[in-house]
Amino acid sequence: GNSVTQMEGPVTLSEEAFLTINCTYTATGYPSLFWYVQYPGEGLQLLLKATKADDKGSNKGFEATYRKETTSFHLEKGSVQVSDSAVYFCALRTGANNLFFGTGTRLTVIP
Amino acid sequence: DAGITQSPRHKVTETGTPVTLRCHQTENHRYMYWYRQDPGHGLRLIHYSYGVKDTDKGEVSDGYSVSRSKTEDFLLTLESATSSQTSVYFCAISESGKGALNTEAFFGQGTRLTVV
Numbered sequence: 001g002n003s004v005t006q007m008e009g010p011v012t013l014s015e016e017a018f019l020t021i022n023c024t025y026t027a028t029g030y031p032s033l034f035w036y037v038q039y040p041g042e043g044l045q046l047l048l049k050a051t052k053a054d055d056k057g058s059n060k061g062f063e064a065t066y067r068k069e070t071t072s073f074h075l076e077k078g079s080v081q082v083s084d085s086a087v088y089f090c091a092l093r094t095g096a097n098n099l100f101f102g103t104g105t106r107l108t109v110i111p
Numbered sequence: 112d113a114g115i116t117q118s119p120r121h122k123v124t125e126t127g128t129p130v131t132l133r134c135h136q137t138e139n140h141r142y143m144y145w146y147r148q149d150p151g152h153g154l155r156l157i158h159y160s161y162g163v164k165d166t167d168k169g170e171v172s173d174g175y176s177v178s179r180s181k182t183e184d185f186l187l188t189l190e191s192a193t194s195s196q197t198s199v200y201f202c203a204i205s206e207s208g209k210g211a212l213n214t215e216a217f218f219g220q221g222t223r224l225t226v227v
Contacts, residue, residue: 004153034215043115043201043218044154089153096142096205097161098169099216101153 002027006090006102013080013109021075021105023064023090031092033057033066033073034099038087047075047088080109114138117202117219124226130189132222134202136182142205143185144169144216145177147198154201160185192226199223 007022025031032051036044048057053068062077073090090102114137124130134143142161146154146169156169158177166177174196176188189196203216 006153036218043220044203045218046215049215097159097167098144098156099154099203101155103151103153 002031002092002094002098002100004090004092004100004102006105009105009107011105011107013107015082015109015111016079017109019075019077019080019084019107021088021090021107023073023075023102025071025073025090025092027071027092027094027100029094031094033064034091034093035062035064035073035075036089036091036101038089038104040086044089080107082109082111085109115202115204115217115219117200117222119222120220121223122225124192124224126193126226127191130192130224132187132200132202132224134185134187134219136185136204138204138217139182140204140206140217141182142216143179144203144205145175145185145187146201146203147171148201148221149198157187157200189224192224194226197224197226 003026005024034049035047037047038044048059050057050066056065064075087104087106089104091099116135118133144159145157148154155171160166160179178186200222202219205216206214
């Protein structure tokens with residue numbers, strides 16, 4: 001079956017610290033992988049995506065590399081800001097009928 | 112922002128009453144989805160639609176029904192609300208076709224439903 005496992009939160013970091021949020025997946029076929037971000041009181045927004053092995057998605061200083069050999073898609077950012085505080089969701093897609101989400105990781109960045 | 116409007120945004124209802132949530136899109140996307148978001152579970156698919164009058168179940172469909180009579184509207188109905196259906200409900204839309212695997216889903220703002 002299809003599933004996504006995300007690192008447990010919450011994560012609290014100081015401003016300018018390095019961020020890693022781990023994500024591993026199980027999928028039938030060749031999925032596309034996504035990171036979504038949810039700010040307080042809002043819906044989910046796409047942060048970045050990768051559609052095939054070794055692709056790197058990047059946006060707003062965040063990046064993640066599609067690693068087929070380790071079935072992973074870890075999210076990283078070199079220097080977090082207070083405005084990055086949100087909940088981050090890893091997701092995979094194997095067809096048009098669904099996105100499979102991880103449980104989400106809450107990030108809090110303190111000044 | 113993708114044109115997705117959910118209504119109502121907040122609702123409190125009593126156990127046993129029917130509730131209908133509405134999702135309206137202006138993007139003319141073929142696929143529409145209803146998810147629920149609960150702590151420790153992430154987002155779970157309730158139902159989805161792949162066209163007018165074409166719907167299918169997701170992983171947590173029990174107690175829910177949907178209808179899509181127009182491309183732009185997707186309704187989620189709780190026939191007889193229970194406390195376990197207290198949740199935040201999100202509608203999402205997506206394109207279809209050859210690029211469907213790679214395309215993102217766009218989400219509405221969510222509806223917070225409380226069943227007392």
